[in-house]
Amino acid sequence: DAGITQSPRHKVTETGTPVTLRCHQTENHRYMYWYRQDPGHGLRLIHYSYGVKDTDKGEVSDGYSVSRSKTEDFLLTLESATSSQTSVYFCAISERDRAVSGANVLTFGAGSRLTVL
Amino acid sequence: GIQVEQSPPDLILQEGANSTLRCNFSDSVNNLQWFHQNPWGQLINLFYIPSGTKQNGRLSATTVATERYSLLYISSSQTTDSGVYFCAGWGGSYIPTFGRGTSLIVHP
Numbered sequence: 498d499a500g501i502t503q504s505p506r507h508k509v510t511e512t513g514t515p516v517t518l519r520c521h522q523t524e525n526h527r528y529m530y531w532y533r534q535d536p537g538h539g540l541r542l543i544h545y546s547y548g549v550k551d552t553d554k555g556e557v558s559d560g561y562s563v564s565r566s567k568t569e570d571f572l573l574t575l576e577s578a579t580s581s582q583t584s585v586y587f588c589a590i591s592e593r594d595r596a597v598s599g600a601n602v603l604t605f606g607a608g609s610r611l612t613v614l
Numbered sequence: 615g616i617q618v619e620q621s622p623p624d625l626i627l628q629e630g631a632n633s634t635l636r637c638n639f640s641d642s643v644n645n646l647q648w649f650h651q652n653p654w655g656q657l658i659n660l661f662y663i664p665s666g667t668k669q670n671g672r673l674s675a676t677t678v679a680t681e682r683y684s685l686l687y688i689s690s691s692q693t694t695d696s697g698v699y700f701c702a703g704w705g706g707s708y709i710p711t712f713g714r715g716t717s718l719i720v721h722p
Binding site: 528 | 655712
């Protein structure tokens with residue numbers, strides 16, 4: 498069990514305010530990801546991390562920043578939230594499947610629904 | 615990056631029917647997964663299947679890696695199968711790319 502916890506699960510905020518979403522894992526998985534899900538677009542990668550303080554941009558990174566100061570936590574920050582960032586945000590980890598050599602299995606958290614008014 | 619195309623985009627079935635969902639990739643992938651997103655929004659891992667065939671109850675999946683596609687079979691569908699099915703693929707970059715999903719509605 499990957500033990501992924503996202504918080505908050507629901508948030509309503511106003512345009513221009515900062516927002517931070519947290520993803521916490523209970524095991525030492527190296528790779529962590531933030532995706533957003535919008536109708537008609539599927540899941541799009543915002544940022545990902547491949548270790549402590551090692552992060553990189555995904556395809557929709559504008560307006561978002563991330564930090565990973567310890568292995569278990571990956572934070573997603575909207576410095577100044579806009580209505581276009583209303584979405585459902587999913588955190589995911591990539592973990593090795595011990596039963597299958599070379600397999601890197603993606604597992605998702607429960608999601609965080611953000612509404613920007 | 616890798617492009618992922620899923621078909622059909624929408625599917626409506628009567629309970630008991632069978633269906634096949636398809637996922638095409640623009641390039642070779644070393645990792646491939648199928649997910650089910652239930653009506654509550656949870657993303658559930660169905661299969662990790664970069665090649666070959668796997669079965670889990672009424673669901674099975676086949677990936678033909680040399681031709682860059684994967685198929686998800688749902689037999690004797692039930693209303694609980696409703697939701698959105700996603701496939702994702704990635705290679706050595708560790709960056710999974712998702713298709714836009716197939717929305718499935720199963721009527722009783």
